[in-house]
Amino acid sequence: MVSPPVASPGLHTTVLLAEAVDAIAQRPDGVYVDGTFGRGGHSRALLARLSPTGRLIGFDKDPEAVAAGQALAAGDPRFSILHESFADLTGALAARGVTQVDGVLLDLGVSSPQIDNPERGFSFRFDAPLDMRMDTSRGETAADFLAAASERRIAEVIRDYGEERFAAPIAKALVACREGGGAVRSTFELSQIVARAVKTREPGQNPATRTFQALRILVNAELEELEQGLGAALGLLGPGARLAVISFHSLEDRIVKTFIARESRELVDPRAPSLYAPPKAMRLVAMGRIRPSVGEVRANPRSRSATLRVAERTEVQR
Numbered sequence: 001m002v003s004p005p006v007a008s009p010g011l012h013t014t015v016l017l018a019e020a021v022d023a024i025a026q027r028p029d030g031v032y033v034d035g036t037f038g039r040g041g042h043s044r045a046l047l048a049r050l051s052p053t054g055r056l057i058g059f060d061k062d063p064e065a066v067a068a069g070q071a072l073a074a075g076d077p078r079f080s081i082l083h084e085s086f087a088d089l090t091g092a093l094a095a096r097g098v099t100q101v102d103g104v105l106l107d108l109g110v111s112s113p114q115i116d117n118p119e120r121g122f123s124f125r126f127d128a129p130l131d132m133r134m135d136t137s138r139g140e141t142a143a144d145f146l147a148a149a150s151e152r153r154i155a156e157v158i159r160d161y162g163e164e165r166f167a168a169p170i171a172k173a174l175v176a177c178r179e180g181g182g183a184v185r186s187t188f189e190l191s192q193i194v195a196r197a198v199k200t201r202e203p204g205q206n207p208a209t210r211t212f213q214a215l216r217i218l219v220n221a222e223l224e225e226l227e228q229g230l231g232a233a234l235g236l237l238g239p240g241a242r243l244a245v246i247s248f249h250s251l252e253d254r255i256v257k258t259f260i261a262r263e264s265r266e267l268v269d270p271r272a273p274s275l276y277a278p279p280k281a282m283r284l285v286a287m288g289r290i291r292p293s294v295g296e297v298r299a300n301p302r303s304r305s306a307t308l309r310v311a312e313r314t315e316v317q318r
Contacts (some may be wrong), residue, residue: 013112014041015303016246019290020105023310024242025049030102033093033236034058035086035229037069038111046105047076054078057093059086061135061220062114085135087228090235102241104233108226109248110134110216112302122216124191124208130184132212132219142215146190147183151175161223161251162214166198170211173197187212213249226252230259234283237313242287244310253307260286260311284311 020042024032028051034043037058046056058069058081069081084092086106093099110122114134118126121142130143146154151171159167173193177184184190191208198207217223233243243260247253263284287310292303 013300013302014038014045015107015300015306016290016292016296016308017041017045019308020107020244020246021045021049023244023287023290023308024103024105026240026242027054027102029053030241031055031098031100032057033086033089033101033104033233035089035104035106035233036060036108037065037081038062038107039065039068039113040072042105042107043069043072043079047079050078052078056080057082057096057098059084059089059092061085062111063135063137064113065111085225085229087225087232089229089232093236099236100238100241101236102238103244104237104241105244105246106226106229106233107246108222108252121187122212124187124206124212127186127188130187130190132216134220140219142190142219143183143185145215145218146174147178157218158211158214160214161217162210162212163250164210164214169197169199170194217251223251223255226255227259230256234263234313239313239315241313242310243284243313244308246306246308248305248307253309256309260284260309264311281315283313283315285314286311 025046028049030050032046032050032055034046034056037043037060040058043056043058050056056079058079060066060069060081060083063083066081066083073079073081082092089104093101114120115122118128121128121131130141130146132142133139154174155167155171158164158170164170170193173196174184177193184193190211191206194208194211201207237243245256247256264282264286266282290308290310292306297304
């Protein structure tokens, strides 16, 4: 059993560490995937469970996380790190001769080092360039999107990805600022415009919270990559292998919950007679939903919104 970590200022505290590792580390000699290496909290705990012949492969889009992973790999031959999205699990692993694994762990969202580094542009707590890319080596920044997108598109993104009820007035204010010659380029500029557009505020929450979340999800294609990654993970899991996913907001958790539920039941084609088209066997068994303990939330307030869902691969006909 892995002991729960205690949060330290300026450091990343791994959420649901013991619970996630306990959920998937069933086979010490197995091959495992940490699809979101971050700063390696889950990976180090998984390596502690593996035998000398076990293997762990980490994925991360963030070059800083990959650098941290390379340092770990230099001291442990059982571990390797790839500068890839977990959406590309299948191809990246096949290129390395891996076609089946014993467990996949995904810890979604943004990490503390990313939030706490002003230059990354993830937080309204610092005045910094409005970047928000997980992979700083490629892709469109949040500022680029706001400089070119239509008012309607901006409103859709803030509404759909941020679940923000003031999406329309926020989008209108952002476009008005742009048309006035002042395209939004910094986190403070964005947070100030949003604060003026949001009429009421949720207690204890900065009015820009939902808008920042929406732009981050868009820039990093987080929901699309999650759907692709779940499908890829399912295809790689051997019988009895497990999938564990930690999510931090309702949009992510809804996708994970729906995916596990869909793959945990038989699928029948209503257009074909059962004699010729037997039901498609269920491919997962849901193992439950876990939330952080009171003690973990007290030690690490950022864990309060986390949800861990676990499922096991099966080929058994029902």
